[in-house]
Amino acid sequence: MAETAVSIQQVTKHFRLYHERGTSLKERFVKAGKSRYDELWALDDVSLDIEEGQTIGILGHNGSGKSTLLKCICGVLQPTSGQVVVRGTLAGLLELGAGFQPELSGRDNIYLNGSMLGLGKAEIDKVFDDIVRFSELEQFIDNQVKFYSSGMYVRLGFAVAVNVQPDILVIDEVLAVGDERFQRKCMDKIREFQEMGKTIIFVTQAAEQVRQICDKTMVLNKGKILTVGTPGHSIRIFRENLLEGGEGPGAAIVPGTADGEEIDRTIDFVPKEDDRPIRINNVTLDYPDKENVAYLKSGDPVSIHIGYDAEREVEDVVFSLTISDPRGETLLSTNTEYLKSHYDVAAGPGAFVFRFPTWPLLDGQYQVSVGIQNRHGGLVYDWKEDVVGIEVLYDGQAGGMLNLPIEASMATNSSQSKESA
Amino acid sequence: MTTDALASSNPGTEPSPPSGSDAGRPKVTRVVSSKITLGRRVKNIWDSRELLRNLISTEIKVKYKGSVLGLLWSMVAPAMTLVIFWFVFGVVLRNGIPNFVIFLFSGLLFWNFFQLGVQTATGIIVARSGIVKKVAFPREILALACVGTAGVFLFFQTIVLVIFMVVLGASPDWPMVPLLFVTIFGVALISSALGIALSAINVYLRDMSHLIEVILTAWFWACPIVYSYASSIAPHLHHQFLKILYLLNPMTPVVLTSQRVIYATTYIHLTTGKHPGQQILPTWSSGTFILMNLGIVAFGLILMVIALIIFGRLEGNFAEEL
Numbered sequence: 205m206a207e208t209a210v211s212i213q214q215v216t217k218h219f220r221l222y223h224e225r226g227t228s229l230k231e232r233f234v235k236a237g238k239s240r241y242d243e244l245w246a247l248d249d250v251s252l253d254i255e256e257g258q259t260i261g262i263l264g265h266n267g268s269g270k271s272t273l274l275k276c277i278c279g280v281l282q283p284t285s286g287q288v289v290v291r292g293t294l295a296g297l298l299e300l301g302a303g304f305q306p307e308l309s310g311r312d313n314i315y316l317n318g319s320m321l322g323l324g325k326a327e328i329d330k331v332f333d334d335i336v337r338f339s340e341l342e343q344f345i346d347n348q349v350k351f352y353s354s355g356m357y358v359r360l361g362f363a364v365a366v367n368v369q370p371d372i373l374v375i376d377e378v379l380a381v382g383d384e385r386f387q388r389k390c391m392d393k394i395r396e397f398q399e400m401g402k403t404i405i406f407v408t409q410a411a412e413q414v415r416q417i418c419d420k421t422m423v424l425n426k427g428k429i430l431t432v433g434t435p436g437h438s439i440r441i442f443r444e445n446l447l448e449g450g451e452g453p454g455a456a457i458v459p460g461t462a463d464g465e466e467i468d469r470t471i472d473f474v475p476k477e478d479d480r481p482i483r484i485n486n487v488t489l490d491y492p493d494k495e496n497v498a499y500l501k502s503g504d505p506v507s508i509h510i511g512y513d514a515e516r517e518v519e520d521v522v523f524s525l526t527i528s529d530p531r532g533e534t535l536l537s538t539n540t541e542y543l544k545s546h547y548d549v550a551a552g553p554g555a556f557v558f559r560f561p562t563w564p565l566l567d568g569q570y571q572v573s574v575g576i577q578n579r580h581g582g583l584v585y586d587w588k589e590d591v592v593g594i595e596v597l598y599d600g601q602a603g604g605m606l607n608l609p610i611e612a613s614m615a616t617n618s619s620q621s622k623e624s625a
Numbered sequence: 626m627t628t629d630a631l632a633s634s635n636p637g638t639e640p641s642p643p644s645g646s647d648a649g650r651p652k653v654t655r656v657v658s659s660k661i662t663l664g665r666r667v668k669n670i671w672d673s674r675e676l677l678r679n680l681i682s683t684e685i686k687v688k689y690k691g692s693v694l695g696l697l698w699s700m701v702a703p704a705m706t707l708v709i710f711w712f713v714f715g716v717v718l719r720n721g722i723p724n725f726v727i728f729l730f731s732g733l734l735f736w737n738f739f740q741l742g743v744q745t746a747t748g749i750i751v752a753r754s755g756i757v758k759k760v761a762f763p764r765e766i767l768a769l770a771c772v773g774t775a776g777v778f779l780f781f782q783t784i785v786l787v788i789f790m791v792v793l794g795a796s797p798d799w800p801m802v803p804l805l806f807v808t809i810f811g812v813a814l815i816s817s818a819l820g821i822a823l824s825a826i827n828v829y830l831r832d833m834s835h836l837i838e839v840i841l842t843a844w845f846w847a848c849p850i851v852y853s854y855a856s857s858i859a860p861h862l863h864h865q866f867l868k869i870l871y872l873l874n875p876m877t878p879v880v881l882t883s884q885r886v887i888y889a890t891t892y893i894h895l896t897t898g899k900h901p902g903q904q905i906l907p908t909w910s911s912g913t914f915i916l917m918n919l920g921i922v923a924f925g926l927i928l929m930v931i932a933l934i935i936f937g938r939l940e941g942n943f944a945e946e947l
Contacts, residue, residue: 219945220945275944276657277657278657278761279655279657279761280757280758280759280760280761280944281941281944282657282658282659282940282941283657283658283659284659284941285659286658287656287657287658287660288656288657288658289654289655289656289657290654290655290656290657291653291654291655292653293653294655294761296760296761298759298760299759302755302756302759302760303755303756303759303760305683305687307686307687307690308683308686308687312683312686315679316679316680316683319673319675319676319678319679320676320756320760320762322672322673322676322762323675324675325675
């Protein structure tokens with residue numbers, strides 16, 4: 205068994221949120237004992253052992269305590285009680301380029317930032333070229349950082365953090381910055397880290413990213429651990445928790461449903477518990493020879509049945525469907541609104557079917573998520589994450605993922621001569 | 626591989642520094658908790674010495690970047706003070722101290738080191754709240770970097786002093802010069818301790834940085850820098866008690882040592898007139914000075930322990946107070 209890299213032991217963090225806080229001597233004495241504040245338990249008895257080489261995702265809404273936990277792991281915050289034991293060097297990306305000194309050149313900042321992460325000069329010398337190459341700032345490395353664009357700033361920050369070879373990398377939603385190409389480069393670097401057996405702790409609200417890179421996921425809600433488990437399991441709990449509590453970030457700001465307004469369909473808009481007239485009962489697959497085999501042949505038709513129960517008659521219902529690949533990347537995300545069909549649901553049980561006349565994907569296990577929502581304002585009545593898996597078998601020979609109709613033949617003479625001309 | 630997952634109870638474990646090569650490098654264990662032992666605190670600071678060095682050089686580079694005279698500016702302000710005091714006390718008020726510039730400079734040198742260190746350190750945590758909230762490192766390093774920066778200026782001012790001495794033909798008491806390194810160490814300890822404690826307090830009471838400015842101004846006049854201890858103060862301290870009280874100011878023995886070593890003239894005989902001569906520096910033996918300086922270092926160490934304890938108490942809530 206791998207050794208523990210980070211051990212979070214009964215960590216509790218307690219904040220006082222002052223309504224108005226005096227920080228001058230006079231105010232402190234005049235108002236002594238009078239300052240009004242709210243107590244906030246940002247973390248409540250959180251324990252978790254993270255093994256060496258694991259990639260842990262921490263999922264949670266705003267205010268769930270995930271950033272506080274990360275700060276405790278990094279050592280920026282001290283827990284009120286409990287402790288975090290960290291074995292190995294740790295590089296925290298709480299904010300890229302934090303600690304950069306704008307007046308200094310990129311070169312000097314690499315040394316400054318490197319020593320902040322605990323490296324000596326000789327060690328930074330060794331990785332200096334890698335850092336510059338990764339950040340793609342060769343031409344600008346002797347310019348003052350204050351003249352850098354924000355993208356350059358972030359690139360340099362990330363480059364330093366990942367190239368100082370920490371044993372543990374801590375990332376707090378920083379991958380949302382930089383251009384797409386650099387983001388991909390960051391993800392590649394993270395995968396490289398995983399292959400090197402390093403420990404990664406990753407905090408995000410984006411379930412998709414968790415599914416892509418994490419081995420294990422912890423869901424935090426109001427400072428407490430909701431669950432720890434596989435990403436699929438945790439994401440389900442995370443999304444269902446949004447539904448149960450009805451207190452997700454979107455719940456409080458359900459947008460106006462005036463007709464003609466653009467409809468936002470993010471699934472974070474969740475109704476209150478008592479306002480969920482439709483529930484999904486079961487989701488099943490139907491494909492040829494289902495009774496005998498547990499897999500679908502590539503190219504065969506497949507139907508996804510969504511069984512639901514409606515408490516009352518509901519108008520303007522939208523059924524949605526998401527298919528993701530074995531690595532967690534979304535392949536298809538659609539709904540009946542996009543498909544230009546319109547449904548009202550009668551009270552009582554019912555079923556809805558999405559049917560693919562042919563299944564165009566090659567071997568692999570594909571995950572299906574389904575949802576039912578309101579056409580206006582994107583209110584989600586119910587959502588089932590990764591509710592069924594489609595096991596696909598391709599009996600031909602091909603690499604990749606897509607099973608596209610394809611024709612192969614020798615080119616005609618005329619076109620050949622055109623090509624050679 | 627260290628396996629002491631609970632090294633907090635054992636701060637003496639010797640973690641090897643990261644070696645760059647990845648395979649089998651020993652893992653350093655770090656504990657984040659509100660209860661960190663003093664020993665571990667000191668060790669964390671020691672492990673961050675590279676950062677300290679970088680912060681000091683950053684501070685100096687940033688301060689004089691884009692200024693034509695660069696580091697020379699660090700000497701202009703003290704030189705101005707020197708000229709003013711020399712003019713007021715030496716020329717206008719005629720205090721009768723020969724080579725008054727050297728006398729003044731020898732005291733100011735250490736005072737400037739002390740004052741600059743304490744004053745900049747007091748505001749540093751608030752000034753650097755950005756990184757304090759985002760990057761983990763022993764925060765005491767920030768205050769230490771301020772004292773270190775002041776140390777660099779001390780070095781430059783010493784060069785100026787040497788030039789003055791050569792020009793004026795003054796020579797120090799050579800056998801006692803090594804004692805100055807003990808003095809410097811003592812002052813560095815005291816100003817670091819004060820800086821560390823005040824920087825933390827300033828997070829909670831923001832006007833500490835203004836208050837310390839006022840205190841330092843008064844403190845300056847409590848030290849025999851622009852006046853002579855032996856001729857101006859000692860004769861008025863009739864009670865032994867008053868004398869001890871005056872000498873309890875840790876900067877007084879510092880200034881006296883510096884004057885004794887650099888200025889070196891303890892007594893002047895006036896060849897003209899009936900005047901019997903003038904006592905400028907106390908006629909203590911060199912052994913007394915050595916003991917006095919060891920006392921300063923010991924005092925600095927005690928102060929440092931107290932400062933680290935205070936800092937440890939207050940540090941936990943920095944992120945929410947800033």
